[in-house]
Amino acid sequence: MIPWRNDELVIFCSPKHPLANKQGLTDDDLKSATWVAREPGSGTRQTFERGMHGLLPDLNILLDLEHTEAIKRAVEANLGIGCLSKVCLEDAFQRGSLVPLQAAAHRRFDRQFYFILHKQKYKSAGIDRWMELCRNL
Template sequence: MRYSFRQLEVFLAAAHFQNITRAAESLAMSQSAASSALKELENQFDIQLFDRVGKRLQLNELGRLYRPKVEAVLAQATELEQAFSKHSEVGALKVGATLTIGNYLAVGVMAQYMNTPTHPKVSLEVANTRTIAQRVSDFELDIGLIEGELHASELEVLPWRDDELVIFCSPAHPLASKGTLTDDDLRQATWIMREQGSGTRQSFERGMHGLLSDLNILLELEHTEAIKRAVETNLGIGCLSRVVLEDAFKRGSLIELTAPEHRHFDRQFYFILHKQKYRSAGIDAWMELCRQL
């Protein structure tokens, strides 16, 4: 074989950090050793994988073409190494989840996944749909769990489970005692909303089609708990996933409001994976645990 796994690791680290010094540090190598490994890889095949601008390394077209293939080779090699070492086939995972899923569903899945004899590690990054999708696209996450619709040619988007958004208010709000809301009620209300780029905001705007320009949005917040607290203090009304609100509804600290019949807030949660990433046993096991929720 004309290349080594170490050379491939240096290539991926350089692609990630765009700097050979930081790539070397991440692999516990000297800068000169990392530079030599990358240079030897390119020289052996008479190719150039990066455009070099000063100390910055930028993947060129050929580098971008080979990156997913190298990712797949190293993922398979890691899994084989685990099997040779008699470890579980279910290995460490890098998972990304949107805020609703990450804060209310993913932690339970993590506990089950890690509760095996070898205790595989899971790192969980929580961010909005746009950020998680970009991280999966860049091979920085193994799998993403998102609550927004997504169209990206390099990603595979797989349905996971149904969800719905619910409009809610504090018990002291004037709408708390009203039956079904009208569009005029929605226009006149003050809203506390999730930020642009979140899956929740995307689903809300789809359900409010035709009314968006008339809505009075007082606050846009990144965290669901902050929105719940703001609504509890009667700053306005909100719209979040039922998953987020169930406990508050049981306690009576928040009140569910009935949307107009023609306003629909049903949606789905999705898995997202890079189409060119190797599907490991760990990814399959994670998805199965999610489906069992």
């Protein structure tokens, strides 16, 4: 396992959502919201659940979806709020079609991405080049 880059999930909503202009979300806000989430078992869902530790049984998850774009569209349609990687939300935030929300500081949504290589397989120049391209993103 070779560390690649850090990532952070961001809670977000439609600009029309009642929480859109709230400065900071409380745990009660998180529990009372309707959620559109990644499917159970995905890495994003695992990070989300770790960040929501202690609240999971009380969350109202309306939809579990497999695709990031489907989640973004559902949240844009104001079906609920979501939590996805900051990287995949940057364009939507710039356009104003989605807005970031700030959870309490004790709610952590950070994670580390890795390259995973088989110990007993030859690492070709192509793999080295691909890893270099990824690191330069």
